Amino acid sequence: MVGQQALLLAGFFLPGFLLSEAAKILTAFALGGSHYLLLDRVSEILQDHGHNVTMLFYGEEFLIPGMFFKKGETSYEVISWLPPEDHKKEFKKCFDFLVTEALHGREAFDNFVSLMKQLGIRCSDLLRRGDIMDFLKNENFDLVFVEAFDFCSFLIAEKLGKPFVSILPTQFGSVDHGLPSPLSYVPLFRSLLTDHMDFWGRVRNFLMFLDFSIKQRQIHSTIENTIKEHFPEGSRPVLSHLLKKAELWFVNSDFALEFARPLLPNTVYVGGLLARPVKPVPQEFENFISKFGDSGFVLVALGSIVSTYQSQEVLMEMNSAFAHLSQGVIWKCKPSKWPKDVQLAANVKIVDWLPQNDLLAHPRIRLFVTHGGMNSIMEAIQHGVPMVAIPVLKEQAENMVRVEAKKFGVSIQLKQIKAETLALKMKEVIEDKRYKSAAVAASIIRRSHPLTPAQRLVGWIDHILQTGGAAHLKPHALQQPWHEQYLLDVFLFLLVVTLGTLWLCGKLLGMVTRWLCGARKLKKA
Numbered sequence: 001m002v003g004q005q006a007l008l009l010a011g012f013f014l015p016g017f018l019l020s021e022a023a024k025i026l027t028a029f030a031l032g033g034s035h036y037l038l039l040d041r042v043s044e045i046l047q048d049h050g051h052n053v054t055m056l057f058y059g060e061e062f063l064i065p066g067m068f069f070k071k072g073e074t075s076y077e078v079i080s081w082l083p084p085e086d087h088k089k090e091f092k093k094c095f096d097f098l099v100t101e102a103l104h105g106r107e108a109f110d111n112f113v114s115l116m117k118q119l120g121i122r123c124s125d126l127l128r129r130g131d132i133m134d135f136l137k138n139e140n141f142d143l144v145f146v147e148a149f150d151f152c153s154f155l156i157a158e159k160l161g162k163p164f165v166s167i168l169p170t171q172f173g174s175v176d177h178g179l180p181s182p183l184s185y186v187p188l189f190r191s192l193l194t195d196h197m198d199f200w201g202r203v204r205n206f207l208m209f210l211d212f213s214i215k216q217r218q219i220h221s222t223i224e225n226t227i228k229e230h231f232p233e234g235s236r237p238v239l240s241h242l243l244k245k246a247e248l249w250f251v252n253s254d255f256a257l258e259f260a261r262p263l264l265p266n267t268v269y270v271g272g273l274l275a276r277p278v279k280p281v282p283q284e285f286e287n288f289i290s291k292f293g294d295s296g297f298v299l300v301a302l303g304s305i306v307s308t309y310q311s312q313e314v315l316m317e318m319n320s321a322f323a324h325l326s327q328g329v330i331w332k333c334k335p336s337k338w339p340k341d342v343q344l345a346a347n348v349k350i351v352d353w354l355p356q357n358d359l360l361a362h363p364r365i366r367l368f369v370t371h372g373g374m375n376s377i378m379e380a381i382q383h384g385v386p387m388v389a390i391p392v393l394k395e396q397a398e399n400m401v402r403v404e405a406k407k408f409g410v411s412i413q414l415k416q417i418k419a420e421t422l423a424l425k426m427k428e429v430i431e432d433k434r435y436k437s438a439a440v441a442a443s444i445i446r447r448s449h450p451l452t453p454a455q456r457l458v459g460w461i462d463h464i465l466q467t468g469g470a471a472h473l474k475p476h477a478l479q480q481p482w483h484e485q486y487l488l489d490v491f492l493f494l495l496v497v498t499l500g501t502l503w504l505c506g507k508l509l510g511m512v513t514r515w516l517c518g519a520r521k522l523k524k525a
Helices: 002-021 034-048 085-103 109-127 130-139 151-160 199-221 224-230 239-245 283-290 303-309 312-322 356-360 374-383 394-406 419-431 433-447 453-467 488-524
Strands: 024-029 052-058 077-081 143-147 164-168 249-251 267-269 297-301 328-332 348-351 365-370 387-389 409-411
Touching (some): 085 109, 109 130, 109 224, 151 239, 199 239, 297 312, 297 356, 387 419, 394 409, 409 433
Parallel strands (some): 024 052, 052 077, 164 249, 249 267
């Protein structure tokens, strides 16, 4: 009898445990650059953990030339696709315009909406691909892993009818997935505020919340035509509901950087996924670093966008600024785009590629000059390296608000780049040891978690595979309409009751007053 019960229990639990060990997982996204690097790492981690992973991605080299250098070498299966040629050209034109405007300090919201519309058109192209969609359906995946900036991946999961988890590649607020966000101390995305807000800061945060609510509807509307085209009437998903439908939300950040705020049980920090074991620095870099002895060196890597769209004017100003330093400078900068009439500073080495993680771990590094991307910031925190950032896009500026609040770096706007200003900023961070101390303190926080980011990722994925989802981690509030969440119906009811009671009391008081007045008149008569 005991043996039969054991077999029954094994039959109940075993499928879940087997599933967690060898689940079929689809990772899907349509963006390049750092988005690709993050999802590539996620796919690699899950595959190495024993799952069978298939990645679906936009197959053009987007943002990072040669970014698919691992194609054919990945441990997971890869399915790539391309939209029609005319759309590729239109998308590139739209993206080029957005970046060019941003590089000149004109990052307009309308430009972002136009880009999102292009992504909506691209999504329709993918969903029309019967060969790809039929293949994905026939694969019968257990789970879909989506990227929060790519709304199309949510629609793919919905089309397949599969549970999904999502990863947010940057800090909170860029996507509303139902997280409680008290406006008194949780700064809104793009507000450039910290969690220490004075009265006017809270006023600004509240007004930006109203503005964000309107803009969020505009952004969500960019995918509506795609939803109407590919989902039958009566069963069309609403994007805002889809975001809250995710079983888990992984966030590519860490307590070492983020302001403390309320989290739901299905929200997990995994910042630092790209961190890998440190390897020896290639000899060509070691030879260059050794020339500067104890002065050390500065690492400069401004991300895929600036590297691709860098202007000669900015290059000249940065080169002049680096010439003021006593340290050596290793700069990721395309030699082919270097102005032929500008002589490279004697202490500068420019390279097409560099081992960023290994150089950040080098004992002689003194400073990291970055664009403020989340992956780069996480690597700098991992190794306790102070930063000077030149943010281009608003999310990068938001990242640097946190870095500056934690006091392990400073930022300077791209349009303010002048040799003297940049040189002063870099010298300040190198010479003031408080920046280094704060960076080391952040590194201790980052490293002292009981589990690594990869362990947290696979642990939570296994948990929801074994338990059949994350319903037990999601509050009922995610299913409530907004007026119920904010108790507006309760306030309205209490207001009506209060006003009704006051009105009734007024009426009764009037009746009593008239009766008393009538009684007095009768006595006098």
